[in-house]
Amino acid sequence: MAVFVLDRRGRPLMPCSEKRARLMLERQRARVHRLMPFVIRLTDRLIEESTLQPVRIKIESGSKITGLALVREDGESTAVLNLFELIHRGRQISEGLSSRSNFRRRRRSANLRYRAPHYANPARTNGWLPPSLRHRIDTTKSWVRRFIRWAPVSGLASELVRYDLAAVEGDERVSDNQEHAEIAAQEIRAYLLDKWGHQCVYCDSDRQHVQIDPIDLRTAGEPARDISGLILACTSCIARRAGRDISEFVTDRARLERLRNWTKAPQRDRAAVDGARSAIAQFLATTGLPVELASGGRTKWNRTRFALPKSQALDAVCVGAVTAVVCWRIPVIKIKCTGRGRYQRTLVNAHGFPRAHLMRNKRIHNVQTGDRVRATVPTGKKAGIHTGRVAVRSRGYFDVHKPDGPVTGIHHRYCVVLQRADGYSYSM
Ligand SMILES: [Zn+2]
Structure with missing residues (x-):
């Protein structure tokens, strides 16, 4: 699998291998531009100096x-x-x-x-x-x-x-x-x-x-x-x-x-x-x-x-x-x-009668459903690092959907947004 590479000004270069991308990131020659799909940006190279x-x-x-x-x-x-x-x-x-x-x-x-x-x-x-x-x-x-x-x-x-x-x-x-x-x-x-x-x-x-x-x-x-x-x-x-x-x-x-x-x-x-x-x-x-x-x-x-x-x-x-x-x-x-959620705020039952209401704001503590987060939980049953797509809850306890199943009820203060929701979910 290749990693997308951009030059210093964000113009596309030839994709490189994962190993090479890791090396360049370690040597601080590159920054992470985007996680899914993985895109890096070189800090010391321009498109004019590269062969395509x-x-x-x-x-x-x-x-x-x-x-x-x-x-x-x-x-x-x-x-x-x-x-x-x-x-x-x-x-x-x-x-x-x-x-x-x-x-x-x-x-x-x-x-x-x-x-x-x-x-x-x-x-x-x-x-x-x-x-x-x-x-x-x-x-x-x-x-x-x-x-x-x-x-x-x-x-x-x-x-x-x-x-x-x-x-x-x-x-x-x-x-x-x-x-x-x-x-x-x-x-x-x-x-x-x-x-x-x-x-x-x-x-x-x-x-x-x-x-x-x-x-x-x-x-x-x-x-x-x-x-x-x-x-x-x-x-x-x-x-x-x-x-x-x-x-x-x-x-x-x-x-x-x-x-x-x-x-x-x-x-x-x-x-x-x-x-x-x-x-x-x-x-x-x-x-x-x-x-x-x-x-x-x-x-x-x-x-x-x-x-x-x-x-x-x-x-x-x-x-x-x-x-x-x-x-x-x-x-x-x-x-x-996956889309970016819905604009109707009323959830209805099978007969079309109101069942519940969604939150007026989609963002809770600056996190939105669909964002990719890393939750670092220090203690308790859910202790560990959980990375995945988040589903926010108004009370501030979120669900993180990992490839092997969701982890529910994680407090918002443990969550760090890695990539904002863009209407898609990614998996291998
Ligand atoms: Zn026949």
């Missing part, structure tokens, strides 16, 4: 987790510097919004003070995105901006499409023939999974491993000659079909008709573009850095080629054109989106 190598940020955007990787590329190999997993809030947002609207609905119909009806938001028409999707895009943007501040980023890479059928037909980006065939196979598989909804076309099962059944429905039995004739089936159905003709194997007339219509349909979409990914791609273009936009098929091909385990962060490393991946066995920093 190309560092790239790679992004693999997912619905629940976005993988981010910082890599150093020198033409022959891709050295992984840092791996991050940005864990989005997901359904929390939509559930919170719909429960709030339900409570308000009740208060409109109940015999209470007047609450004005709420009409559809007119802002929805122009560039509106669902709040949970906007959150995903905004947090990804915010982390890309941070990495650009902390490292000498010279390029970006992101997945734009799930599959790219242009790559199947061959283009100039892929020179080697064998390589081209392998990428094309991944793109075709990604396309078929998307088209047939990750299910077997014969029995609708999505539990088993589905594979391509190379049969052409139009010629009833002969191998398919192009992608529109390919269908996905589970292993047991392919074994049961045992080379029989499709009209013989599928006894359900309606299903057979549906299959035939589907395969006859012309290829309209050459690429499946995801809304969030295209929004992220638009943002990446605004940074002014060179951006590589790749397809999901290529990511998967890279992952199998370098035999990397499946994880969102390592998938990010595999986005786009990749040379031999080295130094990838490093801990992944998990960044969980």
Whole structure:
């Protein structure tokens, strides 16, 4: 894992190893700039006196987790510097919004003070995105901006499409023939999974491993000659079909008709573009850095080629054109989106009735929920040093959430703030 390094004036230098960072801190050549992720600032060096190598940020955007990787590329190999997993809030947002609207609905119909009806938001028409999707895009943007501040980023890479059928037909980006065939196979598989909804076309099962059944429905039995004739089936159905003709194997007339219509349909979409990914791609273009936009098929091909385990962060490393991946066995920093608390001060029960009230001030003795603190408790049952995310209580006795569980009821005078809450919690 690499440590981010800034120069005397806060401009980014090449990330260094943890050991080197520790040495420089011991020799007073550096100061701690930030704890999570760890950033140091050199006191005796300027960017002009340093040599920089190309560092790239790679992004693999997912619905629940976005993988981010910082890599150093020198033409022959891709050295992984840092791996991050940005864990989005997901359904929390939509559930919170719909429960709030339900409570308000009740208060409109109940015999209470007047609450004005709420009409559809007119802002929805122009560039509106669902709040949970906007959150995903905004947090990804915010982390890309941070990495650009902390490292000498010279390029970006992101997945734009799930599959790219242009790559199947061959283009100039892929020179080697064998390589081209392998990428094309991944793109075709990604396309078929998307088209047939990750299910077997014969029995609708999505539990088993589905594979391509190379049969052409139009010629009833002969191998398919192009992608529109390919269908996905589970292993047991392919074994049961045992080379029989499709009209013989599928006894359900309606299903057979549906299959035939589907395969006859012309290829309209050459690429499946995801809304969030295209929004992220638009943002990446605004940074002014060179951006590589790749397809999901290529990511998967890279992952199998370098035999990397499946994880969102390592998938990010595999986005786009990749040379031999080295130094990838490093801990992944998990960044969980927690938000900065809520502005509603009334907590409600399941029926929307007030249950309790939150404090008017979020800060108690200059500590706020979400801050990273170190509590040094001298005596008693909780004696020791506890470091972690704090949850404040109005009485002044706080809870410190450590990786191995929370320690409750620590007096505020033992707590020292290490890093202010920034809307994320961090773990390894
Ligand atoms: Zn099946």
